[in-house]
Amino acid sequence: MTENYKEKYKKLKIEYIEGKKKRDFLRQLLSDTQSRCRTLNEEIGQLLDLIMETHSYSDSTDTESTISTISDTSDSDSSKEKNDNIPKKRKNSEKFNDSELSKSIEDDSTPKKKRRKSGKRDTRAVAKPIKLLPRDKNNNLKLPVMVGKSNNEVKIISIGKVIYDREAYHSQRYIWPVGFESQKEYISMQDPKKRTIYTNRILDGGETPIFEVTAEDLPGKVFQANSPSGAWKSVLNELSVRGNTGSKTHASGPDFFGLSDLGVTKVIQELPNADKCKRYYQQKWINDENDDIKVEDEQEDI
Numbered sequence: 661m662t663e664n665y666k667e668k669y670k671k672l673k674i675e676y677i678e679g680k681k682k683r684d685f686l687r688q689l690l691s692d693t694q695s696r697c698r699t700l701n702e703e704i705g706q707l708l709d710l711i712m713e714t715h716s717y718s719d720s721t722d723t724e725s726t727i728s729t730i731s732d733t734s735d736s737d738s739s740k741e742k743n744d745n746i747p748k749k750r751k752n753s754e755k756f757n758d759s760e761l762s763k764s765i766e767d768d769s770t771p772k773k774k775r776r777k778s779g780k781r782d783t784r785a786v787a788k789p790i791k792l793l794p795r796d797k798n799n800n801l802k803l804p805v806m807v808g809k810s811n812n813e814v815k816i817i818s819i820g821k822v823i824y825d826r827e828a829y830h831s832q833r834y835i836w837p838v839g840f841e842s843q844k845e846y847i848s849m850q851d852p853k854k855r856t857i858y859t860n861r862i863l864d865g866g867e868t869p870i871f872e873v874t875a876e877d878l879p880g881k882v883f884q885a886n887s888p889s890g891a892w893k894s895v896l897n898e899l900s901v902r903g904n905t906g907s908k909t910h911a912s913g914p915d916f917f918g919l920s921d922l923g924v925t926k927v928i929q930e931l932p933n934a935d936k937c938k939r940y941y942q943q944k945w946i947n948d949e950n951d952d953i954k955v956e957d958e959q960e961d962i
Contacts, residue, residue, distance in 0.1 A: 704890075708910070786944070788922055788945060789945070790922075792923065804817050804843075807918050808921060813844070815842060815843040815918075818841040819839075819924075822936075822937065823933075826867065831939060833941070834920075835928050835940055840861070840862040841861050842859075842860045843857050844918070846916075847899060849899065856875055856877040858874065859873070859874050860872070860888070860891075860918070865886075870886070871885050871888045871891040871913065873891045883898070889912060891913060892913050896911060925943050926945070929942060929943060
């Protein structure tokens with residue numbers, strides 16, 4: 661009888677050791693997966709910024725040539741036959757996928773004046789009203805200064821300086837000045853019912869800038885990425901991990917940093933060396949005496 665208990669004990673001990681090994685393996689696997697997810701989230705933030713930039717500055721003539729091609733191939737047909745024939749002609753074409761084909765057909769049958777730009781679309785080719793931030797009698801920018809309204813308010817603490825000889829420090833839509841600093845009020849890390857101050861900074865990271873966000877109520881914790889959206893994506897992920905269901909899942913980094921404000925755009929464009937940023941499209945202003953650009957009707961497709 662005693663021997664039976666000993667055998668059972670040995671078996672249970674072996675099972676316990678094997679279970680412990682499996683547990684350790686799964687813990688390591690979970691840790692690796694979480695690390696990979698964090699990396700992917702940062703990459704997603706960078707891709708979102710890139711997609712927005714590409715979409716905003718894509719050449720509108722590409723769309724017009726696509727529509728023209730579709731129209732030419734079915735000029736003698738009725739509108740219904742035209743829609744029926746286009747999929748057959750495009751089925752073997754490697755230039756269009758199904759979604760692009762559907763959009764092309766829809767655009768072809770839509771009057772140009774009724775086509776509208778996406779709400780998120782922005783282009784430096786369209787002049788914007790000048791927004792001036794307060795300056796002192798010596799024409800120096802008064803800091804700190806609040807930009808934005810309501811929940812989109814951001815306090816600009818420092819503008820920084822332009823790094824023009826490293827391409828990663830500017831894009832088509834934005835210049836990333838090193839030393840730029842701003843603050844934004846957002847949901848607290850410690851208490852979802854409260855709000856805290858988040859500080860945004862752009863740091864010199866060598867070949868690429870570092871975008872950093874820190875929370876006032878979580879000292880010692882630093883969120884960094886190679887894009888402003890990536891940095892704020894890390895913040896939102898942390899809020900989600902802490903059980904905060906009221907925060908966003910995605911955010912526009914330039915908005916949260918305050919870089920998308922037209923007043924900030926104008927100030928940065930006027931910094932020394934800003935005109936040397938080769939990839940950056942200078943924003944045009946409606947009341948700029950040196951600019952004779954005509955303001956385009958944003959309800960028409962460019």
